[in-house]
Amino acid sequence: MGRYFSKRRLTLPYTHRMVRGLRMVRGLVAPTLATCGLMVASIAAAQTRREVLPQPMFTDPSPEQQIEIRDDDPLVIPLWVRALGDNLVERKIQTADSIAIAHGFGMPGLEVTIQPLIEAYQSDDARVKLAAARTLNLIDARAAQEPFEADLPTLATDLAPWVEPALLRWKSEVALQLWRSRAADPNARLLVRQSAFHYLGAWGDAQSLEDARNVVLDEAQTLALRGAAAKSIAQRTVSGEEDLARALLDSSSSTGPLLATMVLMGHTGEATQQLLTEIIRSEDDAAAGMAAKRLFDLDPRAVYPLVLEIRERRERDLRQVAV
Known part of the structure; x- marks a missing residue:
């Protein structure tokens, strides 16, 4: 019995033969069951809509799931x-x-x-x-x-x-007012404020943009909260936040380039491309990788002069853009 179940013999072709054998047995058994009086199953099948779930090609064959x-x-x-x-x-x-x-x-x-x-x-x-x-x-x-x-x-x-x-x-106005108050409340729990910024960004609410800017610039806040506020700004704006990005780049905070990149993810235009180029050349590899991908999406030609610089960097995204 051991030789039939050893790892050496249980190869993929052997698995295929097993599956083909099972299908042959199923083909022989099905008519027998039908002749035994199980015609109700056939009637139910005719009245039932079947959705076949696709099987991943990299797995062994398996019976169709329905x-x-x-x-x-x-x-x-x-x-x-x-x-x-x-x-x-x-x-x-x-x-x-x-x-x-x-x-x-x-x-x-x-x-x-x-x-x-x-x-x-x-x-x-x-x-x-x-x-x-x-x-x-x-x-x-x-x-x-x-x-x-x-x-x-x-x-x-x-x-x-x-x-x-x-x-x-x-588009619940009740929810919108609550999200605005939570985003501006410094005493609210971190996850609550993060969630509020997310939904305000998805809503496209312009009234609470100033609260988001203040949080992004406040170095006393956690990076998670500042990042959530920066992403919400990017969701709501396509221009006009270049000054905020510049302030983040000029700050003494080590997270400035990363937050500036997050703010600019929805922006377009020449000023945005110049800021992204500056971030790519910064020492922050994570921010440089994000900025390179964004600049490539905006204009691949703008990345070409930087290829020789970024292909030797440690960040995978930078090397990928260079390739």
């Missing part, structure tokens, strides 16, 4: 509505997840599940609340905006990745 979504059964959605009103926690969670999956496959008629999902979101059970919030986000249920906004000031950490992006997508 997900079956019955979108022709009129009883499924009413059963889901009833299950969401059930007292069983696990059933509510599984039902919410099933609705999200069905929506991803384009199942029609899920609108009737929105109100039961909102009621499940208002549940006292944290797991049910999370499952409902996740599904309400994925199915883009705008009717959930009001309960989402009500929970926003005291939102649990695990709910935030589902509730806040939905409110951003729905």
Whole structure:
């Protein structure tokens, strides 16, 4: 028995032969099962839409994985509505997840599940609340905006990745005001302020730009917070922040070039290219790598005079741009 399972003999061609043999056996067994009276399976297969998941080419062959979504059964959605009103926690969670999956496959008629999902979101059970919030986000249920906004000031950490992006997508003014106040609050927790800057940048809010500039220039703040503020500025501007970048480059802070590069990531124009060239020639390899990639995106010809300088640098991004 040992010789059949040794590492030496279990080669890739041998694996292929095993798979072909299994497929031949499956081809012989399937008609036998059908003749044994399992015609119901064939009928169900005819009524079921199958989605075949692609297999990575670098793995051994494996049987086709199939997900079956019955979108022709009129009883499924009413059963889901009833299950969401059930007292069983696990059933509510599984039902919410099933609705999200069905929506991803384009199942029609899920609108009737929105109100039961909102009621499940208002549940006292944290797991049910999370499952409902996740599904309400994925199915883009705008009717959930009001309960989402009500929970926003005291939102649990695990709910935030589902509730806040939905409110951003729905352009919630309540959420915008809260993000502005959090970004400007020096006493707010680090992750809360970082998240606020992220959503303000994604919103494109111009009113809170000054708060972001102040944080970027404040050397007493952590690099994580200053970086989040710099990225939010880049999301909101395509010009006009060259003076801020210059101030960062002229500062005594060792992180100045990196933050200046982050600020300029959305900028274009000759002044921006000059600043990026200066950053590339600085001693900060990380900032120089980012600046080189950005300058290459703006104008590859602007990088050509720098090739001999950057190809010997330690930073991988710099060498890659040079190549």
